[in-house]
Amino acid sequence: MKLSKSFVVALAATVVAFGASAQSEPGLTDKTIKIGMFGPLSGNSMAYGFDVINAAKMYYDKVNKEGGINGRKIELVVEDDRCNANDLLAAVKKLTEQDKVFLLNGGSCSGPVVGAREYVERVQVPLVMLNASGDGALYPPSKYIYGAFSISQRAVGGSMVQFAVEHLKAKKIGYINHDDAYGGWNLEAAEFQAKKVGADLQVQSINPNITDVTAPMLKIRAANPDVLVITTYARPVSLLVKKAQELGWNKPIVIAVNGTADLKQLVENVGNKDAFKSVYLQEVMLDVPGGAKLQWVYDMYKDYYPELAAKPGYPQTYMPYGIPSAMAVVNALKAAGPQLTREKFLDAMSKTKFDSKVMAGPIELTPTDHAGQKSAIYLKFDGENKTTVPGSYRSAWVYQPK
Numbered sequence: 001m002k003l004s005k006s007f008v009v010a011l012a013a014t015v016v017a018f019g020a021s022a023q024s025e026p027g028l029t030d031k032t033i034k035i036g037m038f039g040p041l042s043g044n045s046m047a048y049g050f051d052v053i054n055a056a057k058m059y060y061d062k063v064n065k066e067g068g069i070n071g072r073k074i075e076l077v078v079e080d081d082r083c084n085a086n087d088l089l090a091a092v093k094k095l096t097e098q099d100k101v102f103l104l105n106g107g108s109c110s111g112p113v114v115g116a117r118e119y120v121e122r123v124q125v126p127l128v129m130l131n132a133s134g135d136g137a138l139y140p141p142s143k144y145i146y147g148a149f150s151i152s153q154r155a156v157g158g159s160m161v162q163f164a165v166e167h168l169k170a171k172k173i174g175y176i177n178h179d180d181a182y183g184g185w186n187l188e189a190a191e192f193q194a195k196k197v198g199a200d201l202q203v204q205s206i207n208p209n210i211t212d213v214t215a216p217m218l219k220i221r222a223a224n225p226d227v228l229v230i231t232t233y234a235r236p237v238s239l240l241v242k243k244a245q246e247l248g249w250n251k252p253i254v255i256a257v258n259g260t261a262d263l264k265q266l267v268e269n270v271g272n273k274d275a276f277k278s279v280y281l282q283e284v285m286l287d288v289p290g291g292a293k294l295q296w297v298y299d300m301y302k303d304y305y306p307e308l309a310a311k312p313g314y315p316q317t318y319m320p321y322g323i324p325s326a327m328a329v330v331n332a333l334k335a336a337g338p339q340l341t342r343e344k345f346l347d348a349m350s351k352t353k354f355d356s357k358v359m360a361g362p363i364e365l366t367p368t369d370h371a372g373q374k375s376a377i378y379l380k381f382d383g384e385n386k387t388t389v390p391g392s393y394r395s396a397w398v399y400q401p402k
Contacts, residue, residue, distance in 0.1 A: 026101065026125075032075045033069065033102050036092075037076055037078045038106035039106055045109060047262075048108040048131070051314065052318050056325065081108075085111060088113065092120065096125050101125075102340075102345075103127070103329070103345065107134065108130050108131050114136035117145065121145075124144060126342055133148045133156070134148065135152050139371075143346060146328070149328060151359075151375075154185050155395040156186045157177075157231060158397045159375060160186075161190045162393040162396070163254065167378065168226070175190060175204070176216060177190075178236075183232075186231045193397065202223040210236055230254070238270050241275050242270045245272055253278065255279065267383050267384075273384070275383070280389070284373065285320055285377075286360055287377075289317055294320055297323060298315065321358075327354065327356055350370075369398065377389065
C-alpha cells in the first residue's frame with residue numbers, strides 16, 4: 001500500500017514530537033527513566049535506610065528484567081544523605097540539577113525530608129518518599145510530594161489509640177509523646193481518634209533528649225490510666241519502660257514503631273525482663289519481620305544479595321519498607337502511559353491504590369491525601385518473643401484544609 005506524502009509527513013512530525021517531549025522531560029529518554037534515590041547509607045542512622053534502599057533497588061531490577069515500563073528501563077542514581085538535613089538537601093539538589101533525574105524516590109528520616117519540601121516544590125520535581133513519614137512534607141498536601149508508605153506520624157497516633165480502646169478495652173489512656181513537631185503530628189490524630197471513640201487521653205509531652213523521666217511518669221501514674229501509650233524515639237522508650245517498672249506499673253504499655261528498631265538493645269537498656277510482662281509493640285508491616293507473610297521479600301533479598309544476607313544483622317529490620325514506595329512509583333509510571341511526563345506521573349500517583357503485600361493496610365493515595373498507609377498491627381512482646389494480635393487497626397484522622 002502506497003502512503004500519501006501528507007500522511008508520511010504527519011507521521012514523521014508525530015514521532016519527532018514524541019521524541020522531543022521525552023527529551024524535554026529531565027531524566028527521560030525513549031529507553032530509560034532516571035530515578036534519584038537517597039537515604040542514610042552510612043552513619044548512626046543507616047539502619048533506617050541502607051537495606052530499605054537495597055529493597056527498592058531489587059524491586060526496580062525485577063521490573064527491568066520483566067521488560068521495564070512501557071518500553072523503558074529504570075536507571076538509578078543513589079546518594080547517601082546520612083539522615084542529616086543538610087546532606088539530604090545537598091543530595092536532592094545534586095540528583096535534580098546535576099544528574100537531572102525524572103523523579104526522586106528517597107528519604108528515610110522525616111525531619112530532613114520535611115526540610116527539602118520548599119526546594120522540591122520550587123523546582124517542581126516529583127518526590128516519592130522511601131520510608132519516611134514526613135507529615136510536615138505531606139500536610140498540607142503538595143502536588144509534588146507523596147510518602148508515608150510505612151505510616152505517617154498522624155496514623156501512628158490514631159492507630160495506637162484505636163488499638164488501646166478496641167483490643168485493650170481502655171477508657172483512659174496515658175499518652176507520652178515528644179514536645180516537637182514530630183510529637184505534635186501523632187498527638188493530633190491521637191486526640192482525634194480518642195474523641196471519636198470516647199476515650200480520655202492523658203498527655204505528657206517530653207523533650208527528645210530527656211535523661212530523667214521520673215516527673216512525667218509520676219504524672220501518668222497519678223492520672224491512673226488503663227494503658228500507657230509511648231510514641232517517642234527509642235532512647236526515651238527504654239527510660240520510660242524502666243521507670244514504669246520501678247514505679248510498680250503493671251498495666252499494658254504500647255510502644256510505637258518509632259521506638260522499636262532494636263528490641264534486643266531495648267531489653268538490655270531496661271535491664272529487667274519483668275518490665276515486659278504486658279508490653280505491646282506497634283508494627284506497620286503485614287507480619288513480623290521475617291514472618292511467613294513476608295517471606296517472599298526475604299527470599300528475594302537473599303537471591304539479590306547473597307553475601308550481604310549471610311552477614312549477622314542482615315537484612316536490617318526496615319528492609320521490606322523499601323518495596324511499597326518502589327511499587328507505587330512503578331504503578332504510577334505504568335498508568336501514566338508511554339508518552340510520559342512529570343505531570344502525567346503526578347496525576348497517576350494521586351489515583352494510586354494497591355495491596356503491597358508488605359504493609360499492614362492498603363496503599364491508597366488521593367488528590368487530597370498523599371500519605372500512603374493508615375493501618376498498623378500489634379505484637380505482644382515479653383522481652384524475648386513476639387506474638388501477633390489478630391487484626392489491623394486504622395487511624396481515622398483525615399486532613400481538613402484550614
